[in-house]
Amino acid sequence: MKEFIDYILQFGTLNQHQLDLIASKITVLELKKDEYFSEAGKIAQQVGFVLDGITRVCYYNNRGEEITKYFIDENNLVVDMESFDNDICSNAYVQAITDCKLLVFSKKDWRELLETIIGWDAIVHRIISKALRQKVERRSPLVSEDATTRYLMFLKIYPNVINRIPLSYVASYLGITQSSLSRIRKNIS
Amino acid sequence: MKEFIDYILQFGTLNQHQLDLIASKITVLELKKDEYFSEAGKIAQQVGFVLDGITRVCYYNNRGEEITKYFIDENNLVVDMESFDNDICSNAYVQAITDCKLLVFSKKDWRELLETIIGWDAIVHRIISKALRQKVERRSPLVSEDATTRYLMFLKIYPNVINRIPLSYVASYLGITQSSLSRIRKNIS
DNA sequence: ATTGCTTTTTGCCAAATGACAAATGATTCC
DNA sequence: GGAATCATTTGTCATTTGGCAAAAAGCAAT
Numbered sequence: 001m002k003e004f005i006d007y008i009l010q011f012g013t014l015n016q017h018q019l020d021l022i023a024s025k026i027t028v029l030e031l032k033k034d035e036y037f038s039e040a041g042k043i044a045q046q047v048g049f050v051l052d053g054i055t056r057v058c059y060y061n062n063r064g065e066e067i068t069k070y071f072i073d074e075n076n077l078v079v080d081m082e083s084f085d086n087d088i089c090s091n092a093y094v095q096a097i098t099d100c101k102l103l104v105f106s107k108k109d110w111r112e113l114l115e116t117i118i119g120w121d122a123i124v125h126r127i128i129s130k131a132l133r134q135k136v137e138r139r140s141p142l143v144s145e146d147a148t149t150r151y152l153m154f155l156k157i158y159p160n161v162i163n164r165i166p167l168s169y170v171a172s173y174l175g176i177t178q179s180s181l182s183r184i185r186k187n188i189s
Numbered sequence: 190m191k192e193f194i195d196y197i198l199q200f201g202t203l204n205q206h207q208l209d210l211i212a213s214k215i216t217v218l219e220l221k222k223d224e225y226f227s228e229a230g231k232i233a234q235q236v237g238f239v240l241d242g243i244t245r246v247c248y249y250n251n252r253g254e255e256i257t258k259y260f261i262d263e264n265n266l267v268v269d270m271e272s273f274d275n276d277i278c279s280n281a282y283v284q285a286i287t288d289c290k291l292l293v294f295s296k297k298d299w300r301e302l303l304e305t306i307i308g309w310d311a312i313v314h315r316i317i318s319k320a321l322r323q324k325v326e327r328r329s330p331l332v333s334e335d336a337t338t339r340y341l342m343f344l345k346i347y348p349n350v351i352n353r354i355p356l357s358y359v360a361s362y363l364g365i366t367q368s369s370l371s372r373i374r375k376n377i378s
Numbered sequence: 379a380t381t382g383c384t385t386t387t388t389g390c391c392a393a394a395t396g397a398c399a400a401a402t403g404a405t406t407c408c
Numbered sequence: 409g410g411a412a413t414c415a416t417t418t419g420t421c422a423t424t425t426g427g428c429a430a431a432a433a434g435c436a437a438t
Contacts, residue, residue: 067333082322125314132321133271140328143364144256146396147425167386175332180425182387335426336395355415369395371417380438387432395424402417408410 001026003075004049004103011130012123021117025109031055031096037078038094044084046104050074053100054161056169059092068173070135071097071158071165078102081128097165142174148184150174190215192264193238193292200319201312210306214298220244220285226267227283232276233269235293240264242289243350245358248281257362259324260286260347260354267291270317286354331364337373339363 004026005019014022029048031037037055038044055078057069069092072078083090084107105113114121138157142150151174155162162170171181193215194208203211218237220226226244227233244267246258258281261267272279273296294302303310327346331339340363344351351359360370 061330061333065333067330069329125318129314129317129321132318132325135325136321136328139325139332140258141250141256143328143331144250144254144361145364166384172333175334177426178386179388179427183425186387357415366396367416368397368418372395375417382437383435385432385434388430390428390430391426392428393424393426395422397422398420400417400419402415404413404415406411406413408412 001103003051007049007075007077008123008127011126012119014117014119014123018117018120022113022120025105025113026103027106029102029104031100031102033096033099035096036093037096037102038080038083038090040091040093041089042083043087044080044090044094045107046079047084047107047110048078048102048104050076050078051101051103053096053098053102054164055094055096055100056165056173057092057094058169058172066172067175068169070138071161071169071173073158073161077127077131097169147174147176147180148187150176151181151184151188190292192240196238196264196266197312197316200315201308203306203308203312207306207309211302211309214294214302215292216295218291218293220289220291222285222288224285225282226285226291227269227272227279229280229282230278231272233273233279233283234296235268236273236296236299237267237291237293238265239267240290240292242285242287242291243353244283244289245286245354245362246281246283247358247361255361256364257358259327260350260358260362262347262350266316266320286358336363336365336369337376339365340370340373340377 001023005023008014008022028051029046031053037048038046040059050072052074054074055072057072057080058066059069061067078094080090080092080094082088114124138153141153145153151170154170154174167181167185168178171178174181176184190212194212197203197211217240218235220242226237227235229248239261241263243263244261246261246269248256248258250256261283267283269279269281269283271277303313327342330342334342340359343359343363356370356374357367360367363370365373
């Protein structure tokens with residue numbers, strides 16, 4: 001819980017009363033490896049915060065290949081915001097790829113808090129904007145680098161992830177085949 | 190001017206008085222091909238809206254290669270928001286790649302409007318969030334597709350751009366060499 | 379330890395792309 | 409019109425990566 005409070009206070013100031021109100025809406029959700037937090041074709045119903053474990057966002061491209069769009073590890077918000085905010089069907093899966101422990105808000109509570117707490121919406125805006133900017137910053141440079149460089153970038157961005165998840169997910173994140181990734185790892189070491 | 194009003198009214202409602210106030214702060218900026226709207230190493234000082242022409246955001250990667258991150262064509266906001274908002278040096282250039290006609294707000298006016306007009310900040314948030322989401326949606330899929338597919342995606346996303354700018358910019362946007370792009374174009378036609 | 383299952387690594391060959399240089403085409407300027 | 413400059417295409421060859429299948433390694437249940 002403290003982790004989450006620290007997280008949001010990076011983006012603005014709230015008094016104890018407000019923090020208590022926010023905290024009162026939190027529930028804990030445990031997801032087993034491979035379970036979904038939200039699914040393509042459905043409307044995202046909750047906002048989460050990863051306390052322990054790693055999740056990923058993935059989708060299927062035209063050719064039916066499963067693509068990992070990004071990973072979300074400890075102390076980050078996990079939510080399909082586009083779907084959640086606008087009540088529209090998502091086109092991506094959000095999946096636990098290790099056993100996970102999350103804090104979650106229901107959509108009803110989340111919306112109530114936004115209307116109740118002065119300044120909370122500004123904080124949320126900042127959090128979401130930063131997360132979006134980070135996604136652009138992380139994904140975009142991959143386009144112009146070769147596979148080895150991309151793998152090294154991945155290691156830098158997600159230093160605590162590589163040993164905890166299947167390499168196939170990393171390969172699909174990097175846009176290369178598992179075999180290529182394997183060869184690259186061999187070359188590097 | 191009408192284009193800009195229509196643009197912002199997509200994201201929320203404002204009365205005539207508010208629109209007039211916003212309009213009163215607008216100036217017109219003409220940029221010649223190759224001129225910069227904002228530069229790496231400097232703090233972005235203005236928000237623009239492209240009336241005519243095409244701009245791009247680009248930067249130099251570790252190996253000194255010039256990378257085009259994205260294009261901004263007619264009826265879109267052009268601003269290095271990270272730099273503009275936080276008054277920090279940018280690491281990217283925003284450059285006109287055809288002769289351009291822009292509407293611009295100075296930072297002072299922009300901030301005054303945000304504080305003066307109720308609801309304007311919410312509209313701006315929505316505009317920026319959507320733009321960021323769009324950048325993720327456009328850039329991310331490039332990672333997992335081959336060069337031909339990437340080029341076809343580019344054509345779909347920017348249908349009015351290909352015949353107006355140098356192919357070298359398109360190549361650097363797609364993360365391929367000019368020669369490869371040339372061969373791909375040959376194969377397709 | 380053995381079995382069965384999944385993940386990861388290898389090997390082989392084909393296809394795609396990069397690097398570099400040269401040729402061609404377009405545009406501008408005088 | 410011709411020269412100079414820049415953009416694009418093409419050629420050649422090297423390198424990277426993909427596709428596919430088999431082997432090896434890791435892991436869990438018994």
